[in-house]
Amino acid sequence: MSIAGPLLGIVITLVVLGVMAVVFVTVFLPMMKNANKMLAGANEMIQAQTAAANLRMTGLPAQARVLIVQPTGTMINYQPQCRVDLEVYRPNAPPYRAAILAVIHQMAIPRVQPGLVVPVKIDAANPNNIALDV
Template identity: 40%
Template sequence: MGFFKSINDLNKQAKEISKDFDPGAQMKNAMGQMAAANEMMAQQTQAANLALTGKDATGSIVNVAQTGAMVNFQPTLAIELTVFPEGGVPYPLTVTQVVEQVYLAKAVAGQQVKLKVDPADPTIGWIDWAGSLAL
């Protein structure tokens, strides 16, 4: 009799769980997460392109804020910079970028970093953390 009572208890638990399950809400949540993943992939593609074709510049970090997003246990940071382009006028720039754990000590206000800036749109930049270690 204990076996059938356990099955009956499991059946009651399953019904209790099922009454709160909303497939529409689950699908909406999944679509939102997929859109965020697509946006992140687009940013990563843009960063890879900038690493190859971007114009060299240096920058001074003004402020750093965590976005709350993580990629492979690496934080995504919003970094406010003053960009010093070669032969140009300094200007402000905010870059949102995944920063590897080994470079977090460099991601603080006052630090100098190497940048790659989009030649067609100087409001788009990418921080070269590995190259910044020599500064």
């Protein structure tokens, strides 16, 4: 009986395992790292949306004039995220400028345009923490 048969089986098994290891390292590991980055970004967006929703419920009401609206290129639930520069008017306080990132529902886009006044909610502890209330 020859040992070439079992030796050939071991060699083929080692070659297949080696190819699988190379594919795993070159393909799947980078994909997993990218997936982790995407999940972290999604988690960050969810936290920001939750904070904005909480602020809309608990914040101090005020008015703000829209100065600039710039889409960021990010869509959340098919709604555009925009950088919005505002001039904020609070009762019994001087106006001030602030910039926020806001997801603007497509139906609300016409109401959030430069020159228009929009309702906002302001964090009492941090007046630069602002949520559009449209």
